[in-house]
Amino acid sequence: MAAMPAVRRSPIFWGDCSALLQDLESQREVECAPVLLINPRGIFCMRARLSVLELSRASGLGLLLICLGVLVAVAASPSALAQRISQLPANAAKAPPVYGYEVVHSYPHDPEAFTQGLVYRGGFLYESTGLQGQSTVRKVELKTGRVLQQAGLPDALFGEGITIWEERLIGITWQSQFGYVLDVQTFKPQARFSYPGEGWGLTHNGQEIIMSDGTEELRFLDPKTLRELRRLRVSAAGKPVTQLNELEWVEGEVWANIWQTDRIARIDPRTGQVTGWIDLSGLLSASDRRQSNADVLNGIAYDPASKRIFVTGKLWPKLFEIKLRPKP
């Protein structure tokens, strides 16, 4: 039986080689140059060389072609693979977006207040201040910055963050390893609680008290017992974010001042990942900064009813209501 006409194949096959095998099964001679087989996903490349051998021409049986494929498969070269991987969609390691701001209102702020904690509730600001011998908790009138009510902490204590849970104002101290509970109306002491390590910032999510300690960890406390329940590590683009300071719960996110920077981290409380940065550089003018000998940005309060964001800093003469703006 005469051989069937040869079928010439392109030296390059995209996809699998099912068509080639069909030609072999139909006893047609196949001329194969070295072929390039490319996986449909385009991730791996293989170079293949197929040799078609005519093994027998048994009488009456026609031409039997058996393809012995000597397949030399070589995974794509490391450099090509690396290039492919680099072209894949970005993953969680992508740098979080940076937001700018717009000043909605500017209010007076006590330039003697070394702000450590800031909370908005019922039309007033509640603020805690630090430094030994100068630490206070105060109720402040928003529009005037006037201190309406104040309690001093013992001189040995360095006050840090505060939050308000029901009718209790809860505060922590820097290195004394204990916090305090005041009646939010009278500022009378009610209780004291202990914790290991340092205390920096405080807020709550409606179910748990959230506390920062200067590291990349957030602690979650039982609001009734103030005992620690769990911790969450905070990271951005795969790297730990330390120096988490004053905190605020804003629409399902934890916002944290990063100490000694003009930045606030927006933290996903489920994963600990920073989903965005708020860059507040330039918020306090150079002249205001000089006149008041202002220290770093610190202090975030949120009014959920009217979605107002308030920020200030240590020894800042002003407190700002801001709105976030995407940065070009």
Ligand SMILES: [Ca+2]
């Ligand atoms: Ca706060």
